Amino acid sequence: xxxxxxxxxxxxxxxxxxxxxxxxxxxxxxxxxxxxxxxxxxxxxxxxxxxxxxxxxxxxxxxxxxxxxxxxxxxxxxxxxxxxxxxxxxxxxxxxxxxxxxxxxxxxxxxxxxxxxxxxxxxxxxxxxxxxxxxxx
Amino acid sequence: xxxxxxxxxxxxxxxxxxxxxxxxxxxxxxxxxxxxxxxxxxxxxxxxxxxxxxxxxxxxxxxxxxxxxxxxxxxxxxxxxxxxxxxxxxxxxxxxxxxxxxxxxxxxxxxxxxxxxxxxxxxxxxxxxxx
Numbered sequence: 001x002x003x004x005x006x007x008x009x010x011x012x013x014x015x016x017x018x019x020x021x022x023x024x025x026x027x028x029x030x031x032x033x034x035x036x037x038x039x040x041x042x043x044x045x046x047x048x049x050x051x052x053x054x055x056x057x058x059x060x061x062x063x064x065x066x067x068x069x070x071x072x073x074x075x076x077x078x079x080x081x082x083x084x085x086x087x088x089x090x091x092x093x094x095x096x097x098x099x100x101x102x103x104x105x106x107x108x109x110x111x112x113x114x115x116x117x118x119x120x121x122x123x124x125x126x127x128x129x130x131x132x133x134x135x136x137x
Numbered sequence: 138x139x140x141x142x143x144x145x146x147x148x149x150x151x152x153x154x155x156x157x158x159x160x161x162x163x164x165x166x167x168x169x170x171x172x173x174x175x176x177x178x179x180x181x182x183x184x185x186x187x188x189x190x191x192x193x194x195x196x197x198x199x200x201x202x203x204x205x206x207x208x209x210x211x212x213x214x215x216x217x218x219x220x221x222x223x224x225x226x227x228x229x230x231x232x233x234x235x236x237x238x239x240x241x242x243x244x245x246x247x248x249x250x251x252x253x254x255x256x257x258x259x260x261x262x263x264x265x266x267x268x
Contacts, residue, residue: 003155007162014166021169051170053163062163064170113168116234120162123245127158130252131151134259 004131006061007124013063014117017051020066021110024049025103032098040088044096046072072097146185147255153181154248161241164232172229175237 024047034044052067074097082091157178167173 003152003159007155007158010159010162010166014162014168017166018169051167053167053170053173061159062167064163064166109169113165113234116165116168116238117162119238120158120165120241123241124158124162126245127155127248130249134252134256 004124004128006059008121009059010061010063011117011121011124013065015114015121017064017066018110018114018117021049022107022114024069025107025110028098029100029103032096032100032103034096035084035086035093037085039086041086041094043076043086043094044098045076046074046096046098048072143258144255147251147258149184150181150251151248153178153184154244154251158241158244161237161244164237165234165241168230168232168234168237170230173232175232 028046031044035041036043048070050067050070051064053062054065055061056063076097077095078092079095080091081087081093084093087093160176160178164175
């Protein structure tokens with residue numbers, strides 16, 4: 001594979017990984033108040049995502065892949081709300097273990113890494129155009 | 138002819154810069170990978186040195202009057218070493234995005250310099266050919 005195009009490909013894999021992360025974050029934020037439907041049922045559990053670096057056989061470069069999706073096992077918050085359909089016999093409702101602050105911080109980080117990848121992509125495109133300009137003299 | 142050698146050095150430099158850009162790209166792409174150690178490519182001067190020693194050695198000869206086989210070197214220079222950066226986050230990741238971006242812009246600048254040098258030498262060659 002062309003060595004000038006492989007940085008662009010690596011950056012593209014990084015961008016797709018970060019957008020996958022953004023997807024998980026948006027799911028978590030959207031479901032921040034999703035309770036169960038039956039009395040005492042467990043609510044939505046926060047999802048996590050982790051990445052791994054993998055050597056691409058065709059080009060011999062380190063691409064990034066999603067290694068696993070996981071579920072946060074931290075305890076659920078409990079709120080007194082006897083009117084809810086998910087309330088147990090004492091009137092307590094289990095709420096998801098999603099902390100919007102953590103999700104926002106995570107989102108910011110994903111944004112920044114996405115931007116950095118985009119920058120590298122632009123730079124490699126510039127390198128290619130500089131090389132092509134050599135023929136124009 | 139010295140100008141021809143300049144072209145070969147310039148193309149080597151361009152090759153090295155693209156390798157470097159690849160390493161930087163994979164560092165940034167893996168900025169959120171658990172346990173990923175940032176990598177760095179070996180400097181261009183050491184590659185030039187190793188190639189120079191390769192030229193003087195060449196193929197081994199049994200007699201000093203035998204032909205000296207020069208210029209048979211392969212490009213096995215893109216070895217990457219792991220560097221220990223200052224900042225290591227809790228997940229064991231040692232990529233610093235700012236440092237990588239600075240390195241990336243440095244690569245772009247040297248690539249522009251390299252391309253412009255080749256361009257101007259090409260123009261000089263053309264001038265001497267056309268008269």
